[in-house]
Amino acid sequence: MVRVAILRFPGTWSERDFEHALSLVGADTEILWHTEVDLSGFDAAIVPGGFSYGDHVRAGAIARLSPATTELKRFAADGGPVLGSCNGFQILCEAGLLPGALIRNSGLEYISDWVRIRCEDAGTPFTEGLKDAVLRMPIGHGEGCFVADPATLERIEKEGLVLFRYVDGRGIVTGDANPNGSVNNIAGLRNEAGNVVGLMPHPERCAEPILGGTDGLRMLESLVRAVGTMPALVR
């Protein structure tokens, strides 16, 4: 059985949703308090959404200094699949596991809505078979505007690190489809190795028809499949 660790910081709020959604794809999960994180023996790690440390200083900034983040970096360096959603994505950027940063939405308001994102790369454990798929997912964030300096942005685009872009119903990148002002409509990224993935939308909140959609389940199904075919991690 695939074993997935779900990290919990003070203020994390989506860990139970991930626990439930992962149970739907047959994964075994454990929620780990951030000071007691040992990822030995886990096949993947999730950094869920929420407001870790009240978003003080910057969203995700204080979590970067937690012992859990040190362990997460080790796990990621060993090739372990890591997924950060919403505040988890912000934490991964603050920790330097993904490039760029997430700042206040261009419209200044917190946004709770459904968006469409197009997957640009199938080469991650979370997006197998999803290249060019348009996924409908909920967002809920005040700081989701992705930015990077020009040189970093050029590298991100050139190396194909953009994993998801906000698109319209036809799968086309448009200004109207961009909810928060993210540069180049970037909704999610992967790292160079492809094992670390972050996105602002919430796959765990669209994993059952009763929630209005099941597209999030496709990322979690991908993870279970990918772990099944991956060589055992050296940890």
Add this chain to the structure above:
Amino acid sequence: MRFVATIHVRPKAEVRDPQGEAILGALGSLGLGVVAVRTGKEIVVTFEADDDAAARTAADVMGRELLANPVIEDFRVELATA
């Protein structure tokens, strides 16, 4: 010795500052010729260090490691003895 570091954090020039843009819009309505606004924050830290040089180094570490994100922000330190 006890020091007080005032650490000023601002978004880099090339990074959008939505809060500054909102303030620009509001100040514009006062008709005072405002053409640009940038926002930031200041954090005042009181701490112990052996001497000026050590205090300066410590304040820089605070700025780099937590108070500013070098990807999007610049910071400047003003140091004084408490």
